[in-house]
Amino acid sequence: MAIKRLRGVFSKTSKMQFPEHRDVVRGLGADGMVLLKNSGILPMNKGNVALFGAGAVDTIFCGLYFNYVFTDSTVNVKEGLLNNGFTLTTDSWLSKMEKAVKLNDKKEKQVAKKGLAFEGKRCRTPEVPISVADMAEAILGTDTCIYVVRHGIISEGEEGGENQYQLTETELSNIGLIASSFKNVILVINSGMLELSSVARMKSIKAIIYMGVPGMEAGNSLADVLTGAVNPSGRLTATWAKKYKDYSTCYSPSVLNKSAKSNEIDYKEGIFVGYRYFDAFDVTPLFPFGFGLSYTSFDMELEYLEASWMAVVLRVKVTNTGECAGRQVVQLYCSQPQGNVEKPYQILSGFGKTGKLKPGESEEMTIKIPIMALCSFDEESTAWVMEKGDYLFRLGSNSRDTKLCAKVVLDRMTIIKRVTNVMEPTKELKFLSPSPRAEEDTGYIKVASLSGDDYNSENKYVPVKQEVTTYLTEGSKYASYVNENPYSMPTRVHENLEYIKPCGSTTLFDVIKNKVSMEEFVSSLSPEVLARIVAGECGESKVESENRFNFDIIHEKNKLGISARTTSQFATTLGIPGVTFADGPSGLRIEGVACTCFPSPMNMAQTWDMSAMVRMGRVYGREMEYYNIDYCIAPALNIHRNPMRNRAYEFYSEDPSLAGILGAGFVIGVKRYEGRDVIMKNVATYNQESGTSDVNINVSRQAFGELYLRPFSACQMVASPAGLLNSGNKINGLYSSSQRGLNTDIIKSDWGSTGMVLSDWASKSEKAYDLHAGCDLIMPGFDPDHILEAMIKTAPTFEADGYVTVVNKNYVYNEPMITYEKWGSFLLDKSGDAQVSTVVVADAQISEKVLSLEKQGLCSIKTQDDGSRLITYKGIDRGAYLALGELQQAVINILGTIKNSASMKKLMENAIN
Template sequence: MLSYLLTNKKDILFIWWNITKGSIIMNFRQLRGVFFKAGKMQFPEQKNLVRQLGADSMVLLKNSDLLPINRGKIALFGAGAVDTVCCGIYYNYVYTDKNVSIKEGLLENGFTFTTDSWLEKMEKSLKQEEKVLKNQAEDKLFSGRRAYVEEVPISVADMAEAILGTDTCIYVIRRQATYEDIGSLEYQLTEEEHENIKLISGSFKNVILVLNSGMIELSSVARMKNVKAIILMGIPGMEAGNSLADVLTGIVNPSGRLTSTWAKKYKDYSTCYNATKRKDTSKEIDYKEGIYVGYRYFDAFDVAPLYPFGYGLSYTNFRIDARYFEASWMGGVVIRVKVTNTGAVSGRQVVQVYCSQPEDKLDKPYQILVGFGKTGKLKPGESEEITMKIPIMQLCSFDEENSQWIMEKGDYLFRIGDNSRNTNLSAKLVLDKRTVYKRVTEVISPKKNLEFLTPPPRTLEKTGYIFSTSLSGDDFNSENKVVVPTKSFTTLVPEGSNYVSYVNSNPYEIPFRAEEKIEYVKPCGTTTFFDVIKEKITMEEFVSSLSPEILARIVSGELNESKLQNENRFGFDFRFDRNKLEVAARTTSQFATTLGIPGVTIADGPSGLHLKGVYCTCYPSPMNMAQTWDMGAMVRMGRAYGREMEHYGIDYCLAPSLNIVRNPMKCIAYELYSEDPSLSGIMGAGFIMGVKRYEGRNVIIKNLPTINQENFRRDVNINVSSRAFGEIYLRSFSVCQFTGQPAGVLSSTNSINGEPACSQRGLNTDIIRNDWGFKGFVMSDWGSDTEKSYDLHAGCDLIMPGYNPDKILESMMETAPTFEEDGYVSVVETAYLYDIPMIRYENWGSFMLDKDGKDKVVAKVPSDIEISEKALKAEKEGLCKIETEMDGTKTITYFGIDRGAYFALGELQQAVIHILSAIKDSAAMKKLMEHAKI
């Protein structure tokens, strides 16, 4: 602390001044965060990895024989030159000891500038705005929110200085990560940017445009003659400036490729007309584009993009030759290609394989990405063979009418190339009959009629001489590939106990009702969780010994938990100190030294660990990492990430984010990997593999599903076809889960086809567990405003960031509402984050409001008390009747359903089993056992 006081006088004076002025703008939590900032990165050598990954993730979009350039004197303009965006905000934000701006990176790598005067003005403007930001609330000071700095105009004097001694200018456009509704600023150049680019291109022979952003409308400047090079820098992590310098000078030959289609204009995207914005009052979005998202739409409807999916240039050239092709039901499709560097410098190439499926009953995209691979660094004239294995499931389509995954009869044409618009037809798979690959239960379907896009008929093409093989539908047996819904659950009861189901006889129909079955197990009331790990007892036997009060606390996050006195089954005392860092969440640790159940620590951070006030490595954004098209790069990032998780005692990280990008010109597209689900899933799986190299470390993939609607309403309802849901929005999760095996899945706060995602049993049980074989836990998202017992019944096991366990227990008994004096029930809102309560519920007990319900409850309001606005609103909605008595008192009669005891013990036990099954392999579990010395 003393060293901090000596070296950070300005911060201390700033805090002291605010306290003495009577305006304590920082609570102790914030203050602790400031003091923690005095530390250093534990693994500074990982900056070299960030620098490499950042350079590999950049996409060269245009190069008219300009790049690479030599070090020396250049002009440097653009707000992003000094105000470089290195990472995202909120849960994407990573505290670092140093983010390298573009200006700093170029200076460190041998460049000098003719624009020092303009850069100084830009830096001064930035510092002034940052001072204003420091005086604002915690969500802006500690969550990565950036000062919005307008670009300083380029004066005549600035330009006169800039052109002295150089004919090359770099102009940096940056877009700050934000959740605000900023309209067209997300995807259009500002008037100032337009004018500056025109001014610069008229003054310099060589202009390099650097995009420190996601995709924007670029057609007007991409055609400019003197704009000879364009680089999509994206959001490349803490070494941003150094990574860019490596690409500009040719130390790194750019090998990044686009993971979303770059349209000529925003309105070219199929999704732009049915997206809403933050300030819209609409609570519904219809995904009318169906399966035609991204390149699937551009190809099928023949819309020319500015840059196609998979596009990216290099400083060298490559030739791709197909060498081998085979297919079988068990082994899938195997393709081998030879890649040769035919250019003059070393480089890497991305090979992409697309498949055009036959059209019969179902309409199809023109092509879908089914496989990809990336070479190592090839010297001029050097070759490498890449083998790609494509599972048959990748070639299947979803038949909504019959709830089947099928392959339709016909020719499956395989195209190989380096982007979706530059491929060669190389192989053909012929299927002789329509074949059902898997039968599933219809669980996700829209409740309203949706008019979907229909593509024009596809033109038949001649294949010529290519590799060819065939499959026979009779050789595939799908009889055992049937996924049926789970219609029952099991309550575990110790032998000798008397337990009678109270939910089977309850007339109330809980959504997705299931039958309760009772299974008697060996009593083991003196055992601990350690005994499960040592295989002395089964998980089911241990869980059956836990009281409902204990179970309810295990399924609730630690935040605002209530303590419970419970017996110490160890028979001795030992100490266990939990992780004290400020993290996203923890599970309860109050049973660690009594039952042997540790609390696990969960941290945010798709781009690096988000630990308040603790310096960690800030990696390239998910968008950038996906642009490497390199699963090995994801493994390396995950391994470095896991190293820091181990050091700081983090069990799980909330990453990767696997939702697809519906519209890459929206400002937070950088949080996601791609518009293609297979690419997203594979890259996410690589990250998981890296993290899991460290024992006890794992991930929670997110957000299942459809967190890509661009309006950020927690209560928005997404109407989507079951085909699009399966082929587009779920596929990335299934691919990643099957390959990477995460510890958990984070659900979403929105509804899908009229039902909250975390309350859908068909999604959280039938699809995730029965179909995919997922063995971990499902976790609710922060602030999900749902009936938690419904969530648990549906298969959502862990409530985050916390909850009142007594509210869960209430649903297992008959409970009356708790009314306030104003005639409405008491409402609990707590754990605020960015002005939104993360924990919220109304104390209706077993009673559920329903204007058509046959049951009633009555509240009395004294004559001198005003009736609650909520009650008045309920009256307008037909949910209650308000009558004034002769003495002035008011009687409020609420209509609804008395649900009684509707949530079963077995469902609570099932959630705990899922949670503990993951915790037993966690680092926290190992640490606890070491402390107990057992």
């Protein structure tokens, strides 16, 4: 494994199979860059230019972990400028910086030898100070300097503090020297958002380009924007604050440090995240949401308005009023009426991007806004509602540059859909609340109306699913132990028994050929087989299964180094293929195999271009087909709760609708290749960087529905991906994968998802709870026999130190992918009426964990006459608490998804009659 990593990272022996993809990445990279400032210096002519900044040679191309992509070569900023006709006057300083990077590579190789290189983690080289001699050389023959700020992407769990968003002393010194020596300075930001207020105002800084994390062709993409080969059309997808403390989320940050009093984070800002906060509380940003400049200018006018209970339709005419060709992003915001439900000042309700318009040319764009996009979540009635009043639509180029253009008048409060009351906070939370906004004089604008009497609310209700069906073959002797068990999991359900005809000779092939139903086939499988299907291949144990075929099947296993696979041990006996999963959002992540490294999700979203997302998806799907990958684990749809957090590059936007719609474009592109599909990630509130996978997020139901779930629901409705990946953290006290209200009532019942739900890698949840909740596939794998223990009464297994046996195995990044404690049917609970005991001999040391539990009142320690210690634990005897039907339902969801996979098709093609 380590040899593969070293070969792929350093020797570059692997070559991209589709080198033409570089042109696609180059175009996407340029389209995702945002021009933040331009005092007439850009576009610039090729020629002599000074180049400084760590990002000039140590350019960041992609992220870490699941965002890291192997590729055969990358183009840094220096190379990109030289490739495109520039001459650099800073050879001496660049040589020193390159030498420092090479020395640091030795450290990087040591990291690789420890098995960490595949995560993309690098030892970022500190910037070299600029000497007087360096500056004397730099100013010869040019009055223009490009300075590339590069802040390293910090790993998950590393404590960066506020200072990681501020320029370093060396950077400030270098910028100060440059600003006093050059008439024209172009500042390029090759990182996440930083505190730039102090330098953005400098007179000699004539232009600022947000380069972000732009993919493998970074330098060439930047050169295209600088020279005007590409007119910048990128727009910010998150608000850029003047300082870190201007964000509403900074006082309940997304990182837990050593001084944290508890392993939880309160989302005290409620719905006021990003521009929703800046607008409602009148906080002036450095650059607003949706902001971005162009080398030309545009005029936008609303031409048409229509409202129905399906959608609000607006037609906007965009005209290029400048002197060069370019593209404009049309942004429509809606101010909802003030009522009983808290609302922000405005929300992004629709958007679109024009084609390339020549000077004087116009384009009419039709934007359809679904009614659900205008709804608010009312916690009191547990419903999505539209309150009575005026829905004011604002047309503009960013959230702070809009004009009223239309309104839709609703005559009464209308319930659009009632949903189940789930995911309630377990503690009282106090949220931010702005002052009521003043009434606006709308003047003459286009008006449409909606009548609540025309909307039929009947049957617009999503009930709680309170039962599970266990499928049994006729004649089976099975009694429901779950129904009679006084212990219930976090959400109790009733087990129904349904008897069906014996199907003991059928295979998954027969289901696909409609000879038997999926339920009939699954009823013929033993619990031992079922338990292996619901767990990924990692750490699996083998079980014998009868061969139900009367012919041979050739099964070819994909042996590439990827994220995970499902079991393939039943491929030739039951016709169930092992399917493959590969990260990630920035490109296929295969160990030692060079793939296309796309711009980061943040950069792709900054295109505001659905066609660009589809184009990326098609290129991505092409590589999936070549390498026989069934599912990519992308898009990552969590919002930017705070875009100055170092992992913001992983996600699309602070706006949930924008993130969901653009993510759907990627899904559509991938699915154009038969049998290739995607797994959305991570549902939900995966916004923390605590480094602890069991951190608890306390969030209101309104914020959860309107902000944190909406990207996923929007993507689901538009593109129907193959499945979703849970987050590993807790939400309001319970692991997301163990939330039946989330995985069953919301995702499956409300959204209508028929795909599979996956647990996060190395999650610490109890897997029986996950299966009960509707989390179907445990990733990247688990011990199947431990899953089955929840279906029988099992005693704890104790070690000599008095604590139960702890299983940690299958390590990745020095973290165990499989971890659990062998408590069996016993559940620790100091108010429980059951007890279990173990003895620690006199000369043995008691585990620190036991001593900690004693302090919590969960066990007692009694010294006996012979010096041994009797440890008695208090708790609940759960007995057998997982229903067979819950295991079967997970398998039904998994097989119902993978029967459409490329691996399934290939397995059937390999069948030899």
